[in-house]
Amino acid sequence: MNAGIAIRNETGADIGVISDVTIEAFKTLAISNHTEQFIVEALRAAQALAVSLVAEVDGRVVGHVAFSPVTISDGTRDWYGLGPASVLPEYQRQGIGTTLVRAGLARLRDLHARGCCLVGHPGYYRRFGFENVPGLVVEGVPQEVFLALPLDGQPPRGIVTFHDGFNAAGHYDRAALAPDETRPAIARGDSSTTRR
Numbered sequence: 001m002n003a004g005i006a007i008r009n010e011t012g013a014d015i016g017v018i019s020d021v022t023i024e025a026f027k028t029l030a031i032s033n034h035t036e037q038f039i040v041e042a043l044r045a046a047q048a049l050a051v052s053l054v055a056e057v058d059g060r061v062v063g064h065v066a067f068s069p070v071t072i073s074d075g076t077r078d079w080y081g082l083g084p085a086s087v088l089p090e091y092q093r094q095g096i097g098t099t100l101v102r103a104g105l106a107r108l109r110d111l112h113a114r115g116c117c118l119v120g121h122p123g124y125y126r127r128f129g130f131e132n133v134p135g136l137v138v139e140g141v142p143q144e145v146f147l148a149l150p151l152d153g154q155p156p157r158g159i160v161t162f163h164d165g166f167n168a169a170g171h172y173d174r175a176a177l178a179p180d181e182t183r184p185a186i187a188r189g190d191s192s193t194t195r196r
């Protein structure tokens, strides 16, 4: 456990380093398509980063976790999706990810969230109370890696849809918007109007 971890909300000054931390964290992950930094950017641009926390060690940002609203087909409101979660490789396995997730869940409770869900490794996220909830699914995602944590004790049933930002595959680029566009290009997942 790293004793010197400080957790705080992201500020404007953190935006670049959050992207860097995200890129580095996912760089060697075989199951990643390496778009996680674009997801964070798109969620921020859509004002959907309901909770965005950084972890600092010795004044350096070494970790980040994002939470954004999800929709559930049964009409249940106030549920959030966790992710992406990132810790710089050289700082992993020191308890930083655990501290970030616990702090994020506490913020969600402050927001009167009714639950949180994620696509991730059960072996990691079960420690926080996440588990498979029968009847709560994400289309196209194997049920064993979709995990949920009802904060109000009442698991919903239905199809969960993560924010459009999770489809982001390139930088958010306001200048690429045509005049009659009302939504950011990135939120439509339109990579032809984005740049790296």
Ligand SMILES: CC(C)(COP(=O)(O)OP(=O)(O)OC[C@H]1O[C@@H](n2cnc3c(N)ncnc32)[C@H](O)[C@@H]1OP(=O)(O)O)[C@@H](O)C(=O)NCCC(=O)NCCS
Residues within 6 Å of the ligand: 025, 026, 029, 083, 084, 085, 086, 087, 088, 091, 092, 093, 094, 095, 096, 097, 098, 099, 120, 121, 123, 124
């Ligand atoms: C997942 C991640 C955020 C965890 O952060 P961390 O600071 O390394 O985590 P902690 O030190 O709090 O916890 C380490 C524990 O998690 C386990 N763990 C870490 N990543 C894991 C993974 N992908 N699958 C299963 N277990 C994992 C470790 O084995 C360790 O277990 P132990 O406590 O029983 O020894 C970090 O490893 C990371 O950035 N990974 C790459 C990106 C990623 O996979 N993000 C999550 C998907 S959104």
